[in-house]
Amino acid sequence: MNKVLTGAVLFGLALAVPAMAAPGECSFTGYESFDCDVAADGGGVTFTLPDGDLFVFAQTEDGEGLGYRIAADVKPGQRPEELGAFSPVEGEPGCWLGSKDELKFCAAIAQ
Numbered sequence: 383m384n385k386v387l388t389g390a391v392l393f394g395l396a397l398a399v400p401a402m403a404a405p406g407e408c409s410f411t412g413y414e415s416f417d418c419d420v421a422a423d424g425g426g427v428t429f430t431l432p433d434g435d436l437f438v439f440a441q442t443e444d445g446e447g448l449g450y451r452i453a454a455d456v457k458p459g460q461r462p463e464e465l466g467a468f469s470p471v472e473g474e475p476g477c478w479l480g481s482k483d484e485l486k487f488c489a490a491i492a493q
Contacts, residue, residue: 406491409477410437411484420489427489437487438462439478445470449480449487 408418408429418429425441434454441447449465456462466482477488 404491406489408490409486409488411486415488418489420491422491429489439468439487447478449478449485 402423403419403421406418406420406429407415408420409415410431413432416432421428426439426447428436428438430436431451436452436454438450438452439447440450447468449468450462451465452462453460465485466480468478468480468485468487471477471479471486474488476490477486479486
């Protein structure tokens with residue numbers, strides 16, 4: 383059984399202390415579902431994609447956030463790729479859709 387990370391949960395984590403990393407299941411446009419370690423902190427989530435890149439989602443308010451992709455071989459001073467704004471996918475708890483390129487990600491923590 384998985385615990386999905388909804389907007390309300392992510393927003394509530396903004397009040398939490400240090401990031402917690404927990405095993406979970408993730409998906410991201412272009413990849414099938416995959417096992418991942420989900421770190422949740424400050425109203426956002428972070429997980430590593432199968433290609434080694436890091437996906438970061440920073441919730442800016444309830445029901446909205448910004449996505450970033452950081453290359454696995456990032457160099458000092460290199461900026462992350464900005465993926466634009468994301469909003470929750472109706473009927474799919476824990477899933478968010480980007481308005482820029484229609485990228486979708488889902489994150490659930492294993493219980």
